[in-house]
Amino acid sequence: MITTNARESRLYQSPLDFQDVQDIAIGCSFLGAGGGSITYVTELQLQQALEEDDSRITIVSPHDISDDALVVPCGWIGAPGVLLEKYPDGNEGIIGIKKMEALLGQKVDAVLPMEIGGQNGLSPLLISAKLNLPVLDCDGMGRAFPKGFMQVFNLLERSGTPAVLTNEHGHCVIIDDADNITLERLSRSTSVSMGGRCHKVSYPLWGSDVKEMVIPGTLTLAADIGRNLRIAGCRGQSSQEALFSALRATKDYRYAYPLFEGKIVDVSRRYQYGFSIGTVKIEGFGVNGDTSVIQFQNEFTAAWVNDELRATIPDIISIVDAETCEAIHVENLRYGQRVGVIACSTNSIFRSQKALDLLGPRQFGLQDEYRPVEALNQTTNHFGDAE
Amino acid sequence: MRIGVDVGGTNTDAVLLSQRRVIFSHKTPSTTDVQTGVSEVIGGLLAGSCVDTSAIQRITIGTTQITNAILEEKGLTKVAVIRLAGPAGRSVRPWTGWPTSLKRATRSASYLLPGGYEFDGREISSFDEQMVREAALELANRGVEAIVISCVNSQLNPRMEDRAAEIVQFHCPSAHITKSSDIGRVGFIERENSAILNAACTRLATIMTDGLEAAVRANGLTAAVCISQNDGTAIDVATARRLPILTMASGQANSIRGAAFLSGLKSGIVVDIGGTTCDVGVIKNGLPRESTKGVTIGAVKTNFRMPDVSSIALGGGTIIHCPNSSLSRSESVTELSAQIGRVELGPQSVGSDIKERSLCFGGDTLTATDIALAANPGLAVQVQGANLELLEHLSGSFVSMMSQFINNEVSDIVDQMKTSAEDMTVILVGGGQLLVADTIEGCTHIVRPKYSDVANAVGAAWSQISSATDQIYSHEQDDRDVVLSDLTLKSIDHVVSKGGDRDSARVVEVNEVPLTYLPGQKVRLSVKVIAEFSETT
Numbered sequence: 050m051i052t053t054n055a056r057e058s059r060l061y062q063s064p065l066d067f068q069d070v071q072d073i074a075i076g077c078s079f080l081g082a083g084g085g086s087i088t089y090v091t092e093l094q095l096q097q098a099l100e101e102d103d104s105r106i107t108i109v110s111p112h113d114i115s116d117d118a119l120v121v122p123c124g125w126i127g128a129p130g131v132l133l134e135k136y137p138d139g140n141e142g143i144i145g146i147k148k149m150e151a152l153l154g155q156k157v158d159a160v161l162p163m164e165i166g167g168q169n170g171l172s173p174l175l176i177s178a179k180l181n182l183p184v185l186d187c188d189g190m191g192r193a194f195p196k197g198f199m200q201v202f203n204l205l206e207r208s209g210t211p212a213v214l215t216n217e218h219g220h221c222v223i224i225d226d227a228d229n230i231t232l233e234r235l236s237r238s239t240s241v242s243m244g245g246r247c248h249k250v251s252y253p254l255w256g257s258d259v260k261e262m263v264i265p266g267t268l269t270l271a272a273d274i275g276r277n278l279r280i281a282g283c284r285g286q287s288s289q290e291a292l293f294s295a296l297r298a299t300k301d302y303r304y305a306y307p308l309f310e311g312k313i314v315d316v317s318r319r320y321q322y323g324f325s326i327g328t329v330k331i332e333g334f335g336v337n338g339d340t341s342v343i344q345f346q347n348e349f350t351a352a353w354v355n356d357e358l359r360a361t362i363p364d365i366i367s368i369v370d371a372e373t374c375e376a377i378h379v380e381n382l383r384y385g386q387r388v389g390v391i392a393c394s395t396n397s398i399f400r401s402q403k404a405l406d407l408l409g410p411r412q413f414g415l416q417d418e419y420r421p422v423e424a425l426n427q428t429t430n431h432f433g434d435a436e
Numbered sequence: 437m438r439i440g441v442d443v444g445g446t447n448t449d450a451v452l453l454s455q456r457r458v459i460f461s462h463k464t465p466s467t468t469d470v471q472t473g474v475s476e477v478i479g480g481l482l483a484g485s486c487v488d489t490s491a492i493q494r495i496t497i498g499t500t501q502i503t504n505a506i507l508e509e510k511g512l513t514k515v516a517v518i519r520l521a522g523p524a525g526r527s528v529r530p531w532t533g534w535p536t537s538l539k540r541a542t543r544s545a546s547y548l549l550p551g552g553y554e555f556d557g558r559e560i561s562s563f564d565e566q567m568v569r570e571a572a573l574e575l576a577n578r579g580v581e582a583i584v585i586s587c588v589n590s591q592l593n594p595r596m597e598d599r600a601a602e603i604v605q606f607h608c609p610s611a612h613i614t615k616s617s618d619i620g621r622v623g624f625i626e627r628e629n630s631a632i633l634n635a636a637c638t639r640l641a642t643i644m645t646d647g648l649e650a651a652v653r654a655n656g657l658t659a660a661v662c663i664s665q666n667d668g669t670a671i672d673v674a675t676a677r678r679l680p681i682l683t684m685a686s687g688q689a690n691s692i693r694g695a696a697f698l699s700g701l702k703s704g705i706v707v708d709i710g711g712t713t714c715d716v717g718v719i720k721n722g723l724p725r726e727s728t729k730g731v732t733i734g735a736v737k738t739n740f741r742m743p744d745v746s747s748i749a750l751g752g753g754t755i756i757h758c759p760n761s762s763l764s765r766s767e768s769v770t771e772l773s774a775q776i777g778r779v780e781l782g783p784q785s786v787g788s789d790i791k792e793r794s795l796c797f798g799g800d801t802l803t804a805t806d807i808a809l810a811a812n813p814g815l816a817v818q819v820q821g822a823n824l825e826l827l828e829h830l831s832g833s834f835v836s837m838m839s840q841f842i843n844n845e846v847s848d849i850v851d852q853m854k855t856s857a858e859d860m861t862v863i864l865v866g867g868g869q870l871l872v873a874d875t876i877e878g879c880t881h882i883v884r885p886k887y888s889d890v891a892n893a894v895g896a897a898w899s900q901i902s903s904a905t906d907q908i909y910s911h912e913q914d915d916r917d918v919v920l921s922d923l924t925l926k927s928i929d930h931v932v933s934k935g936g937d938r939d940s941a942r943v944v945e946v947n948e949v950p951l952t953y954l955p956g957q958k959v960r961l962s963v964k965v966i967a968e969f970s971e972t973t
Contacts, residue, residue, distance in 0.1 A: 089737075093625065094527040101529075131555050134589045134624045139527025175527070217524040217560075244554040312854075334851070385725075385744070387852060 055186045055266035060108040070095045070106075070174065075278055076271025077170030078376040079292070079391075082365045084348035085167015085193035086129040087378055090136050094175055098139075104178035108268055109159065111187045111259040118158035118256035121149055122189050123176060124169035126197060126214075126236055127246030129325075129347075129380060132168070138217035141248035142176040145213045148221055149250050152211050161185040161259070163200065163249070165267040166193025166348075167378075172248075184268065189252070191264035191301060191396045192365050195324060195347040197236060198229045199408040201398055202252040205262045212236065212251035216243040264396050270299055278374055288374035289389065296393050304423040305393035308352055308359050309341035310334060310371055313386045329368065329382055331390065341390055343368065345379050350413040352390055360392035361410040363399035364422040367391050392422050437491050438969070439481065439657075440897025441474055442690060442890070443499040446711065446788045448473040449893040450481040455971075458698070460485035461890045470501060471647035478655045489656045494935075494969055498664035498690045498896040501644050502637050502680045506734045509537060511643075512636040513582045513612075514544035516575050517628070518568065518604065520551025520587035520596050522561030530586075530628060535735045542636040544580050547571040551596045552588030560588060563596050565603065572607035582635035583608065586616040586628040592949060592960075612638040618679060619739075626739035633733060634681035641680035645673045660935070662899065666742050668693045668724050669966060670899040672934070684733060685742045690895030692717040692724040692743055695863040697898045698885035704861040705850055705879070708891065709868035711753040712785040716849050717745045719863075723944070723966075746849050749783030752868035753790045754804040756781060756838065764802065767831045776837055781845065796822040804842055806830070808871045811839040815870045839873065847877040865891035901969055902944070903931035906962035919961060920946070927965040936967030 060069065074088040098104040114120065123142055125132075146157050160173045165188040177184045189200035203209065209232040214222040222239050224232055232251065240247045254262070273295040281291035289307060296305040311333040318327035326346045333339035344351045349366035352359050360366050367376045371387040398404060400421060405411075409419045437454040443466060452460040462481040467473035474497065482489065505511050517530040530546045531539045549567050552560035575583060583604055587597045594617035601613050614635040616627045645663070652661050662670035664686035676683060688708075695706040696719045708715045718725040724743035731740045758764055759778040766772055786793040786801055793799035795806045796819070809816055810827040854860060859880040864872060865888040874882055887894060905927045909919040928941045945964040 090528060090625070093532045097527060097529060097532045101532075128555070133622050134591075135552070135554065135560065136521070136525035136528050136588075136624065138523040138525070217522065219523075244558070244560065245556075 055110050055269065056112055058108070058110070058186060058266070058269040060186065060269055060272055061110060065106040065108065065174070067096055067099050069272060070099070070171070072275030072279060073268060073271045074171055075275035075375055076273065077165060077167055078378065079274050079367050079369070080170065080191070080267070080271060080365065081166030081193040081376065081378070082348040082367055083345055083376070083379040084129075084195065085164060085169055086125065086132050087380075088168050088171055090132055091168050091171040091175065094137065094139060095171065095178065098175060098178040105181065106174045106177045107183045108186050109183040111185045111263055111265055114159055114185065114256040114259065116255065116257035119153065119155050119253060120159045120161060120185060120256060120259055121146065121157055121250050121253050122163035122202070123160050123173045123248070123250050124163040125172060125246055126249050127240035131245035135244060135246070137248070139175065139179070140219065141215045141217060142172065142250070143179055144219055144221060145215045145248055145250035146176060146180060146182075148213045148215070148223065149211070149253060152213070152223065153253060157182065158256070159183045159185050161263065162188040162268070163197070163252070164188055164190040164193050165264070165271060166190065169193070170268070170271055185259060185263070186268045187259060187263035187265040188267045189263065191267055191399070192363070193348055194408055197233045197249070197251070201262055201264060201396075202254065203229045204398060204401075204404055204407070207252055207254065207258070207262065209251045211253070212249060214239050214243070214247045214249050216247050264301070266299065270295065270302065273298065282373060288372070292369075292374045292391070301396045302365070302393045304421070305391065306359075306422065306426045307389060308392050308426075309339070309354050309390040311339070311341065311388070313382060313384055313388060316382050316384060325379055331388060343390060344413075346413050347379065349379070351410060351415055352392060358417055359425050360422045361415060361417065361419055362413060363395050363404065363408055365393050365395055392426075394422050437487060437493060438897045439478065439492055439495045440893040440895070440899075441477060441495065441497045442687065442892035442896055443470055443474065443497065443501070444687070444892065445500070448477045449890040450477040451887065451890050451893045451897050452481055452485050452487065453894070453897040458887045458894060461887055461893070463890070469647070470499065470644070471651045474648060475651035475654050478652065478657070482655060490658075492657050492659045493971070494659050494662060495652050495657060496662040496664055496670045496896045496899050497648050498686045498892060499644070499648070499683065500687055502641065502683050503685065505637060505640050506538075506633060509541045511640040512541045513639040514580065515542050515582045515584055515632050515635040516544045516580045517546040517584045517586060517632065518571055518600060519546065519548050519628070520563065520585070520600060521548065522550050522552050524552060524560055524588060525624070528625060530632065533737070538734055538736065542632060545575070545578070553590075553593050553596075555589065557593060563599060568600050568603045569607065572604040575604070575611070576608045580608070580611060582612045582614070582638055584614050584616065584628065584631040584635045586624070586631055588624055590615070590617040591620055591622050591627070614638070619681070621739045623739045626737050629736050630681060630738040630740060633736065633738065634679060637680040638677070641677050644680070645677050649673060664690055664896050664899055666740065667726070667902070668895070668899060669902040670896075681740075684740065687892055688715060688717060688743045688745045689724050690892045690899070691715065691865060692719050692895065693898060694891035694893070694895030695719065695865045695885070695888070696722055697894055698865070698887055698891060699863045699883050701861060701863060701883070704863050705853055706863050706865065707846060707850065707869070707872065708866040709864070709871055710751045710866045711787055711790065711868060712749065712751040713747050714750045714846060714849070714868070715745050715747045716853050717743050718853055744853075746853055748845060748849050749785070750781065750804065750842065750845055750871070751785055752803070752805045752871065753785040753787050753794070754782040755784045755786060756802045756804065756807065758802070764830050764834050767833050769833055772833055772837055776841070779838070779841070781841065791821065795826050796824070798823065798826060804868070804871050807835055807838045807842065810835040812870075812873070818870060842871055843873050843876070846872050850876055850879065864888065899969075900966050901931055901934055901936045902964060902966045903927050903934060903936070904962055904964040905930060906960055908958050908960050911957035911959055920963070923961060923963045924965065927963045928967070931965050931967045935969055937970035938967070941965050941967035
């Protein structure tokens with residue numbers, strides 16, 4: 050299952066500084082495919098932890114954890130908009146870990162992001178800072194998906210329970226003996242009564258599991274994306290080249306394509322079933338009337354250029370600032386923004402028939418069968434080929 | 437008649453507007469104390485135009501003093517924050533993410549107290565009167581002058597902020613209190629940051645408004661004084677004292693509005709070229725198009741609405757760096773084509789030293805103005821003291837290539853600001869406008885209105901007035917259309933009572949926030965109207 054090298058990384062050499070955190074945040078936003086909550090508040094939490102509270106954040110390779118170690122995926126669930134006003138207390142994850150330890154009668158040895166996309170790629174770092182636990186360089190989705198069971202642990206039939214949900218008051222809800230779909234439903238309703246969002250610790254795993262059933266190296270990839278973009282920005286180099294060079298260095302994400310560039314001319318959005326659903330229309334900068342339409346349901350689910358389908362979920366579609374190539378969150382898309390549309394491949398486990406039945410294009414109202422992004426863009430010059 | 441004043445970095449400009457026409461303008465150098473410069477420019481304007489002071493109905497002043505105070509961290513007051521958020525947000529204390537020096541200049545103390553609302557209106561935790569009182573007493577003992585009260589979801593429900601402000605004001609009667617709900621809009625940390633910046637400027641705001649009023653009164657004027665804010669409207673002095681942060685970036689809004697006024701156009705692209713920068717904004721339906729991105733002030737994230745302006749470092753004083761000195765004399769197109777890519781345009785500018793340093797004034801630095809004059813000698817009459825002979829050594833090929841280069845830079849940024857590929861009119865304003873030739877790619881025509889060198893002051897003089905009112909109504913019991921028209925009428929009455937002209941009043945924003953925590957599907961409806969100042973008041 051391991052397709053990306055998570056054996057060596059700059060991140061394993063020394064504890065993270067705030068620059069690393071900011072780099073990872075930029076990468077997580079891209080991998081969020083338009084979704085995953087905004088990273089800004091978590092960046093501030095981590096800045097406070099690092100600069101004012103003198104905490105340490107360490108990242109380790111999933112290969113370097115012992116087989117009998119207890120590791121837990123962590124992250125937030127609920128409505129992303131709530132985070133605009135109500136911020137975490139900072140102890141939600143810690144209480145969740147403590148409760149999980151009590152339930153399993155064993156100390157937790159490491160944490161990992163349940164999804165790398167958006168805020169959830171960053172939030173386990175805060176647990177690391179506060180509990181001095183390492184964060185594993187891997188995650189359960191390799192991107193962001195709208196539902197908790199749309200990840201590799203569920204696809205490989207691991208049980209999500211026991212699961213611990215917590216909020217800023219220290220209230221704690223434990224869900225046990227439920228299948229993974231039911232767990233998702235119960236978690237959603239709990240998040241609503243907890244004030245719109247709650248922290249979730251679920252799918253407890255062994256060290257031996259993470260060597261086989263995670264998307265490896267994704268924190269390093271996020272850091273590389275952010276670092277490349279930052280350096281390109283300072284040197285006045287092409288940010289798009291910088292982004293593609295980070296993706297090209299991996300196996301999972303190497304088929305990467307600049308699908309379109311232009312100005313957003315329309316964003317239509319409605320809130321339904323707890324999701325933000327809609328479409329974005331982009332007009333090319335040229336005068337020949339090229340247009341692109343991107344559909345979203347929390348994350349971007351499909352992209353068309355001049356009515357031709359060019360990418361669908363589970364491949365990653367991101368709308369980025371035309372100049373800096375930094376990803377723009379679905380909720381921040383506005384008329385008049387100058388943007389690029391970028392699509393790239395994703396881990397092969399999400400392209401299996403079993404996965405597609407759970408999270409493929411048909412699950413998001415599309416008529417089309419899934420076709421990999423590299424097949425939909427065969428004629429375009431892309432950056433996936435080895436030189 | 438009205439007077440508009442623009443306090444710029446180099447000059448303070450004033451214009452006199454009568455019957456929707458500019459009848460006189462005057463320029464004086466800006467002074468460090470601002471007040472002297474404003475007094476002088478108004479004095480000069482009145483003397484030059486020979487109008488009777490009693491004929492002046494209104495004076496609107498656009499000033500960058502608040503912006504500069506924050507950017508230069510000068511004259512700021514230390515602020516205490518009382519945050520009502522229950523346990524939420526403890527991991528992001530006030531001032532997190534601020535630049536160290538600005539934090540040092542503004543931070544006094546912070547109190548993280550219980551309170552705040554969930555998205556559905558439930559309380560995160562109950563308001564604790566006793567704890568607010570204790571905090572207030574401590575602040576009173578320490579003599580803190582500026583206090584911010586911020587509460588989670590106060591844009592939905594300001595009740596806790598209002599109550600806390602009452603308690604604090606009682607114990608700290610001389611302190612200035614900024615409630616985050618006064619600044620409005622969803623986005624907690626951005627709203628709190630804005631409130632802190634506002635509070636930090638309040639002492640300065642008093643000094644500033646007193647000074648501006650004194651400058652006006654010293655000239656024997658008794659008319660109302662208004663201050664420009666960032667959406668092209670003006671606020672009275674009392675509001676500017678309470679919410680000085682609203683005056684940020686008013687210069688850009690004024691230049692866009694001034695360009696619209698002078699050209700008579702309701703929509704178009706405004707290119708404002710000064711000595712150092714070229715700012716491009718868009719006018720739509722007579723108002724500046726607003727930016728959709730969050731606005732950063734002094735590296736602090738805020739949630740203001742500001743005009744959508746793109747800037748490049750290109751102005752009349754922009755320095756042109758050649759890879760070798762002989763290049764500018766070369767007539768060889770081959771050599772020039774090979775080398776032109778190595779010529780750098782700015783970003784440095786000779787700024788206000790242009791008359792000493794630019795070639796055409798006898799200096800030793802090649803600037804964008806030199807290229808413009810060499811390319812179009814007919815413009816020299818507009819540039820006092822310029823000597824074309826000093827530019828004769830520049831080769832014709834070099835000049836035409838550079839002038840094309842400069843024009844392309846402007847064309848590119850204009851194109852980026854367009855929302856569609858259709859042709860648009862460009863309105864050129866500012867002292868550096870001679871840099872741009874008579875064609876910009878993708879724009880049907882270019883207008884250079886008269887008085888465009890004082891467009892900011894014109895924008896200030898022509899500023900409008902706005903008013904917003906809100907009301908909670910029930911989807912189940914009330915007819916939305918009736919509520920909306922009642923509320924619109926109320927806003928119009930309000931704007932008229934503040935000096936607006938009834939006939940010109942129009943709705944610019946309707947906002948509905950569902951208050952899901954109240955029974956009966958309650959919705960808060962708010963209506964913002966904008967009107968011209970009435971000529972007869």
